[in-house]
Amino acid sequence: MHATNALAEADRIMTVCNSCRYCEGLCAVFPAMEMRRTFPDGDLDYLANLCHGCGACYYDCQFSPPHEFNVDAPRTLAEVRAQSYARYAWPAAFSSLFARNGCAISIAAAIGILLFLAGFGLLESDSFLTAHTGAGAFYALMPHAAMVFVFGLAFLYALASLGAGLAKFWRASGGVGRTFATLRFLLQAARDAGRLRYLDGGGAGCVNENERPGDRRALFHHFTFYGFLLCFAATCVATLYHYVLGREAPYAWYSLPVLLGTAGGLGLLIGPAGLFAAKLHRDPALREPESRSMDLAFIAMLFLTGASGLALLLFRATAAMGPLLAIHLGIVLALFLTMPYGKFVHGIYRFAALVHYARERVQSKETALS
Ligand code: SF4
Ligand code: SF4
Structure with a gap:
């Protein structure tokens, strides 16, 4: 049964x-x-x-x-x-969010944006629609410590929830605990995941809308995946700049955090747009209609994260900085909080499956x- x-x-x-x-x-x-x-x-x-x-x-x-x-x-x-x-979602009470994923993510993003817009507008009404320049310009609207607190908490929650889900998946699928501590299996899985080895249809390429295989889906997936990683790297480097070098954001366009963030943001525009087009044309025989809204909502969130981040970079020295910062922070917060209950988990479980397979092989x- x-x-x-x-x-x-x-x-x-x-x-x-x-x-x-x-x-x-x-x-x-x-x-x-x-x-x-x-x-x-x-x-x-x-x-x-x-x-x-x-x-x-x-x-x-x-x-x-x-x-x-x-x-x-x-x-x-x-x-x-x-x-x-x-x-395998944790807590299990939130597992129904997967079924209404598009709706849940849209509501989370809308609430996130409204909260930051209202917070900045009410608490910092004098500086909300004013141009700020120089080091610490963002913190005129939200103190750095408050940003670290809010986003650190959301990030830790996402990590804990994803970790608990992964542990349940790993146990149920027969994974052996020490496999995750074996470097050779982790490296093999990282190599396979990093180049999407098993999306190549045995060498001919991925088939999407018809019998002609190609590499477009893999290419756009790479843009998305590496775009996300570059944005994460930009945040980590900016944190080091702040705490180790004592330099406050925003940083010059040629600084490492901005270069990484710009490349990542472009990846998050190109990759999700390409994946969206590929999804629209996908052969219905290959599609699982129930998860379509989850797939599209995740693609949309990544695209909006990249677009709002790049818009903030372009207009950060103007009076539009306040609203753009609120929109970007609202989207990123919603992304963090909904990560464990949306398509993001496919990356975690697939990596675990690849580690398991490396060991089995x-x-x-x-x-x-x-
Ligand atoms: S049954 Fe079809 S899908 Fe399964 S191994 Fe044979 S050819 Fe491939
Ligand atoms: S099982 Fe999945 S990855 Fe393997 S050939 Fe079929 S669709 Fe491709």
Whole structure:
């Protein structure tokens, strides 16, 4: 017995695939599947999160619809994957946010922006619509200590919630605790994740809207992923500037935090825009309609984070700085708080699945040699 119909369908498909094995060179899912004879729910969650949704196995499959076997691995694994995000959410009471994700994220962003606009407008009415320049200009509207407190708390909450969800996923999918402390598995997973190794459909590329494979989805995913990392790096470097060098923001355009933030912001414009276009054209046979609003809401939040950050950089010396700072901070706060209950978790669970797979692959080679 499985917990949901999607898990039961994934079990059926994996059982068919395990007899066929035609797709074993396409990605990590099929070799991991071949290491199993049965598919309990936790293993199916692991396989679903290992799947990158490249679509290759759907187009290559002789049993895909309209064949009576009705094998649609990408769509079924996408459904199981989306359900796994809610199943392992922490606290569990918030798991329903995944089902109403677009709505929840829009409300969080709107409240965040309104709170900062109202806070700046009411508490700093004299300086809200005034141009500020020079070191410490942002802190005329919100003291640095208050920013650190609010965003530090939100960040720590996101970390704790994501960590608790990851621990539940890891236990359920049969992960061994010490695997995460083994450098070779972590490095292998980081290499595979960093170049999206399993989005390449076995070398030909990802298929999205038709049978012609390509690299566009991978490219836009790279822009998004590395854009996010560069923005995070910019924040870390700015923190060092503040506390170690005693230099207050805003920094010159040629300073390291601004260069990193600008590159990251551009990545967050180009990547999400490209992923949005790819989603609109995706073959319905590969789509899991239930999670569409979650996917689009996450893409929109990343795009708005990049756009509001770059707008703040461009107009920070003008009277628009106050409203732009409020909008940017409101969006970033909403992003942090909703991270554990939206598409962001796919990066965490997929990385964990890749670590697990790195270990399984080594173990299976060692068993074959012994
Ligand atoms: S997806 Fe189809 S072709 Fe590929 S292993 Fe499964 S049954 Fe075989
Ligand atoms: S969609 Fe791509 S990554 Fe997912 S199982 Fe099929 S071939 Fe593997």
